[in-house]
Amino acid sequence: MLSFYRFRAIHNISLNKSLKNSNLQEIAFQLGLESGSEQRIETSFTIEKDGMLTNLEAFSEYPELKEEALKILKKIEKLQPQEHSGGKFITQEISLPIKFKVETEESRLYRLRKDARKKELQEN
Numbered sequence: 001m002l003s004f005y006r007f008r009a010i011h012n013i014s015l016n017k018s019l020k021n022s023n024l025q026e027i028a029f030q031l032g033l034e035s036g037s038e039q040r041i042e043t044s045f046t047i048e049k050d051g052m053l054t055n056l057e058a059f060s061e062y063p064e065l066k067e068e069a070l071k072i073l074k075k076i077e078k079l080q081p082q083e084h085s086g087g088k089f090i091t092q093e094i095s096l097p098i099k100f101k102v103e104t105e106e107s108r109l110y111r112l113r114k115d116a117r118k119k120e121l122q123e124n
Contacts, residue, residue, distance in 0.1 A: 017075075018072045018073075018075040018076050019072060019098070019100075021075070022068055022071065022072050023068055024039075024065065024068055024072075024098075024100050025100070025102070025103050025108065025111065027062075027064045027065060027068055028065070028100075028102045028103075029102075029103075029108060030064070031062055031064060031065075033102045034102060035102055035103070035104045035105060036101065036102060036104060037101070037102050038099060038100070038101050038102075039065065039099070039100055039101070039102060040097050040098070040099050041058055041059070041060045041065050041066065041069040041097065041098040041099075042058070042059040042060070042095070042097055043056070043057065043058045043059075043069050043073060043095070043096050043097070043098055044056075044057045044093070044094060044095045044096070045057065045073055045094055045096075046091055046092065046093055046094070047079050047081050047082070047091065047092040047094060048081065048091050049081050049089040049090065049091055050078070050081070050089075051078035051079050051080060051081050052078060053073060053074075053076060053079065056070055056073045056074065058070050058073070058098075069098055072098065
């Protein structure tokens with residue numbers, strides 16, 4: 001299994017993009033999770049020889065967070081498969097925790113205002 005740190009160095013951009021566009025914070029707020037608490041969703045998937053993600057799984061005590069984690073994984077673009085000796089690509093089994101800190105009420109309001117401004121600018 002590929003180490004988290006090596007995976008992160010290779011694929012961080014795609015994962016960050018998917019996380020940034022996720023609804024994890026809003027779901028955490030709706031679930032009433034404690035502000036400032038760290039949440040963790042365990043995920044696992046396979047990177048196929050062609051870079052596609054398959055066998056997507058997520059594990060969380062909250063079904064809503066599990067579903068959002070699966071949406072995040074589905075949004076990730078093709079990834080670079082691991083190259084084995086001889087230049088052949090191999091499939092990789094990945095276990096990757098998604099960690100996030102539940103935002104405070106103040107940061108939530110800031111995020112909502114920022115999102116509203118962005119949406120307003122896109123409409124004009």
